[in-house]
Amino acid sequence: MTTPFADRLDAAVQRLGNPCLVGLDPHLELLPEEFAVARDPEAPRAERARAVERFLLEVVELAAGKVPAVKPQSAFFERLGADGALAWERVCAAAREAGLLVIGDVKRSDIASTAEAYGRAYLEDAGEARCDAITVNPYLGADSIEPLLEVCRRSGAGLFVLVRTSNPGSALFQHHGEPPLVHLVAREVARWGEGLRGECGLSSVGAVVGATHAGEIGKLRALMPYTPFLVPGYGAQGAGAAETVPSFLGGGRGALVNSSRGILFAARRPEHEGKSWKDAARDALDAMVAEFRALFDAPR
Amino acid sequence: MTTPFADRLDAAVQRLGNPCLVGLDPHLELLPEEFAVARDPEAPRAERARAVERFLLEVVELAAGKVPAVKPQSAFFERLGADGALAWERVCAAAREAGLLVIGDVKRSDIASTAEAYGRAYLEDAGEARCDAITVNPYLGADSIEPLLEVCRRSGAGLFVLVRTSNPGSALFQHHGEPPLVHLVAREVARWGEGLRGECGLSSVGAVVGATHAGEIGKLRALMPYTPFLVPGYGAQGAGAAETVPSFLGGGRGALVNSSRGILFAARRPEHEGKSWKDAARDALDAMVAEFRALFDAPR
Numbered sequence: 001m002t003t004p005f006a007d008r009l010d011a012a013v014q015r016l017g018n019p020c021l022v023g024l025d026p027h028l029e030l031l032p033e034e035f036a037v038a039r040d041p042e043a044p045r046a047e048r049a050r051a052v053e054r055f056l057l058e059v060v061e062l063a064a065g066k067v068p069a070v071k072p073q074s075a076f077f078e079r080l081g082a083d084g085a086l087a088w089e090r091v092c093a094a095a096r097e098a099g100l101l102v103i104g105d106v107k108r109s110d111i112a113s114t115a116e117a118y119g120r121a122y123l124e125d126a127g128e129a130r131c132d133a134i135t136v137n138p139y140l141g142a143d144s145i146e147p148l149l150e151v152c153r154r155s156g157a158g159l160f161v162l163v164r165t166s167n168p169g170s171a172l173f174q175h176h177g178e179p180p181l182v183h184l185v186a187r188e189v190a191r192w193g194e195g196l197r198g199e200c201g202l203s204s205v206g207a208v209v210g211a212t213h214a215g216e217i218g219k220l221r222a223l224m225p226y227t228p229f230l231v232p233g234y235g236a237q238g239a240g241a242a243e244t245v246p247s248f249l250g251g252g253r254g255a256l257v258n259s260s261r262g263i264l265f266a267a268r269r270p271e272h273e274g275k276s277w278k279d280a281a282r283d284a285l286d287a288m289v290a291e292f293r294a295l296f297d298a299p300r
Numbered sequence: 301m302t303t304p305f306a307d308r309l310d311a312a313v314q315r316l317g318n319p320c321l322v323g324l325d326p327h328l329e330l331l332p333e334e335f336a337v338a339r340d341p342e343a344p345r346a347e348r349a350r351a352v353e354r355f356l357l358e359v360v361e362l363a364a365g366k367v368p369a370v371k372p373q374s375a376f377f378e379r380l381g382a383d384g385a386l387a388w389e390r391v392c393a394a395a396r397e398a399g400l401l402v403i404g405d406v407k408r409s410d411i412a413s414t415a416e417a418y419g420r421a422y423l424e425d426a427g428e429a430r431c432d433a434i435t436v437n438p439y440l441g442a443d444s445i446e447p448l449l450e451v452c453r454r455s456g457a458g459l460f461v462l463v464r465t466s467n468p469g470s471a472l473f474q475h476h477g478e479p480p481l482v483h484l485v486a487r488e489v490a491r492w493g494e495g496l497r498g499e500c501g502l503s504s505v506g507a508v509v510g511a512t513h514a515g516e517i518g519k520l521r522a523l524m525p526y527t528p529f530l531v532p533g534y535g536a537q538g539a540g541a542a543e544t545v546p547s548f549l550g551g552g553r554g555a556l557v558n559s560s561r562g563i564l565f566a567a568r569r570p571e572h573e574g575k576s577w578k579d580a581a582r583d584a585l586d587a588m589v590a591e592f593r594a595l596f597d598a599p600r
Contacts, residue, residue, distance in 0.1 A: 025414070027413065027417070041425075073410075073414060075408070075410060075414045075415075075417035075418045075421065076414075076417050078417070078418065078421040078422075079417055079420055079421040079425050080425075081385060081386075081389055081421075081425075081426055081429065082382050082383075082385035082386035082388075082389055083382075084385075085381060085382035085384075085385035086381075086382035088382075089381055089382055107408070107409050107410055107437075108375070108407070109407050109409070109437050109462075110373075110375060110407055111465065111466065111467040111532075112467060113327065114325070114373060114375045114376075115375075117327070117375035117376050117378070117379055118375045118378065120379055121375065121378040121379040121381075122378075125341075125379050125380075125381075126381055129381065137407075137409050137437050137439050138439065138473060139437050139438065139439040139462060139465075139473060139474070140462070140465045140467055140469075140470055141465075141467065141469040141470050141471070141472035141473055141474070142469045142472055143467050143468055143469030143470075144465075144467060144469070144470075162409075162439060162440070165411065165439075165440050165441075165444075166411065167411040167412060167440055167441065167443050167444060168443055169440075169441040169442045169443030169444070170440055170441050170443075171441070172441035172442055172484075172488070173438065173439060173441055173481060173484065173485065174439070174441070176476065176477045176481050176484055177476045177477025177478070177481065178477070181473060181476050181477065181481060184472075184473065184476055185473065188472070232411075
């Protein structure tokens, strides 16, 4: 039996002394010039996918030993079909090999028997390319999540359930009703996680809670006291490190803060002018790590 | 400019005189013995995926010229990674080539820039393997759907937004609040579809509404008067043809009724004992088509 995801995550955060998560979002249109073939619709698709893979393998190298985890975003790989799927597998395998936890950002959801197939696909069947955890969408309800909990129980994997997403229009449905839907979802997430708590006390069932809704995070944290938070919205989406503080438990534990474009495409920002894409990405990642270490004064 | 999805769908339903949708859900564990290598974890993955593909190409052949559309379910392909993705592409391309509309059951959802990448992946970039429409999950709100509407506007593709799913536990979040969340989602789906109505009057933005909640369908139909319904829940999930009636507009138009396991794995049911998988599947599909033709007395 593999160590539960919760314990592997908590150990990695404490060992590295920071909660930074590097989002591997290869927006084809934004890739550095060196990888521009990826966005050329006339180029052979396999070649385009290899360019995405080469780019991300370099990012994985930057992230390894520095942050606990990476989060590949499936959509951008799917744009390149089966060739993109192969790039996904190679990037996931390389990240695992480099000692990074891999959180597959797939946001899947379906009825029970199909949800189970998604869980097996990413958390069990994928061999060296399997994810340590995936993101899932709760709209279908508890019976769509339960088969995934069973996959986690037998494989030691984890989930991050969308609770409060970081996009500007997310309140439309997530705030519906009184109490708002998001509180109901949060209570269920806490309940789903009860049987999956690790020795560290945290659960392997996490929640996605955007840093862009800072005023709501405290209440959600209270509803989900043992739930690891995956916090998007920092950096390119506008939130600063301070907005993420209520997501954490003591000592910078219990949350991962994601940055994708802010690191991968840092060279596009004025403060990194003149640098190579890789120097800019390294500097942006180092700055993020330093910011969070300072915030928590965490042990290294 | 391609004819809008709404018009292509409506024309196909009227031409074939039935609203039947064959769900291509290759549950590895349920595939006929002839394709059992697909579930053998020791077999090379490419060989497993080819077995899935061979099975589904035969199903596509059964469905062609008989029903308007097929609905491949991504999860079961994803279990076989990049090899499964290649099988997906080949099955989608073969179905299009056979004159079937292809509704990719992917239930994707993400923030705007990522949602757009999903839309491009399935509705634009996939060449001959592209889908005519995909299923999407609304939990993230309007700004997660709008980029997909834009993809539909420029490509003539369609969407089916999850509104009321067929699973037993779907009320947990979908009925939250007063009015229930599902009514709010339905109103938005109708609104999203306004700018995408075809000449037939229907919109290219559809809704997934399970036949397992027969009592709720009339109200949802009233909230979404121009929205094509994709109706799961018939057959293996328990609902009969009668329960689907309120989903339809006049003359059997405006809805597609899905059957997946009830057709693909019909040979497992006692009434088809002794038949080959393919004869059982053909008989089950013919029976479904006949049932719906009788229900609407539709023109052939």
